[in-house]
Amino acid sequence: MKITFYILALAVMTSCGNxxxxxxxxxAQSTPTEAxxxxxxxxxxxxxxxxxxxxxxxxxxxxxxxxxxxQEEPYSSWFNSSYESYSPSKEAMETIKKNIxxxxxxxxxxxxxxxxxREVPHFFKILDQANYDLSxxxxxxxxxxxxxxxxxxxxxSIKRVPTFIFYxxxxxVNRYVEYAKESLAEDIAAIVSGREYKxxxxx
Numbered sequence: 001m002k003i004t005f006y007i008l009a010l011a012v013m014t015s016c017g018n019x020x021x022x023x024x025x026x027x028a029q030s031t032p033t034e035a036x037x038x039x040x041x042x043x044x045x046x047x048x049x050x051x052x053x054x055x056x057x058x059x060x061x062x063x064x065x066x067x068x069x070x071q072e073e074p075y076s077s078w079f080n081s082s083y084e085s086y087s088p089s090k091e092a093m094e095t096i097k098k099n100i101x102x103x104x105x106x107x108x109x110x111x112x113x114x115x116x117x118r119e120v121p122h123f124f125k126i127l128d129q130a131n132y133d134l135s136x137x138x139x140x141x142x143x144x145x146x147x148x149x150x151x152x153x154x155x156x157s158i159k160r161v162p163t164f165i166f167y168x169x170x171x172x173v174n175r176y177v178e179y180a181k182e183s184l185a186e187d188i189a190a191i192v193s194g195r196e197y198k199x200x201x202x203x
Contacts, residue, residue, distance in 0.1 A: 016113035016178060017160045061111045061141035063148050067124055067134065075111055082121035088129065088185035095189040097130045102168055103192060107139040108146070108153065109162040115178050116162045122184050123164065160201065166191050177201050 059074050070079040107123065109116035127134065142148055146158045156165065164176040174191045177199040181187055190197040 016110060016115040016162075059111070060143060062143050063150060064138060064140050064152065066139070070111075070120070070124075078117045079121050082118070083125050086122045086125045088122070088126050089183065092183070092185035092189040093126070093129055095193050096126060096185065099192040099194075100127075100130050100132050100188075103173070104136045104167045105138070106156065106165045106167070107137065107162060108142055108156065108158050108165075109139065110142055110144065110146075112144060113161050115160075119162050119179070119184055123162070126185055126188060164188075175199055 061069060061075070069075065107120075109120050111117075127137065140148060140152050142153055142158065142161060146161065147153055156163075160178040162176075162178065166173045166175065173194075174197055176184070176187055176191065179200050181198075181200055182190075187197065187199075
């Protein structure tokens with residue numbers, strides 16, 4: 001009985017999902033809000049990509065940051081090796097290269113989260129191989145409550161990380177949540193090519 005309780009407690013502690021008792025649909029789409037300090041438009045439109053302040057809390061990046069931050073200690077210990085060893089599907093990459101430049105992306109992750117540590121290095125490898133303009137990417141670190149001091153998560157309905165939100169012509173098209181249906185590259189290829197895609201938590 002004690003072993004079962006220990007395993008359950010460990011699973012809750014390491015989860016990258018929402019631990020709030022009042023959490024609703026984990027993949028609810030963004031809804032407009034007036035509380036978000038960084039957004040200049042409704043949450044259904046792509047936010048501005050201005051640099052926002054970030055903080056480090058117990059080796060945790062919270063707030064907006066850049067790829068280069070993950071290439072430094074203590075994050076480089078998991079980021080660099082995973083980035084270098086990953087080889088996305090050539091077929092998926094062909095589709096991504098043709099289409100991804102039409103999109104702006106807002107990515108939420110937790111440097112404390114195993115799912116984020118797995119997916120985010122691969123995500124950057126895909127973007128780099130696709131020659132994606134990283135100035136069109138806004139990446140935000142959240143704490144275990146999926147929040148930041150500046151409430152950058154407001155209006156995005158972030159329940160699990162990583163969450164990669166794809167915007168086209170100012171509107172959210174789709175999102176990738178936590179883990180792949182096929183593979184990260186194939187899922188992104190489906191999103192940017194306009195094929196029907198539902199993330200791993202969509203009903």
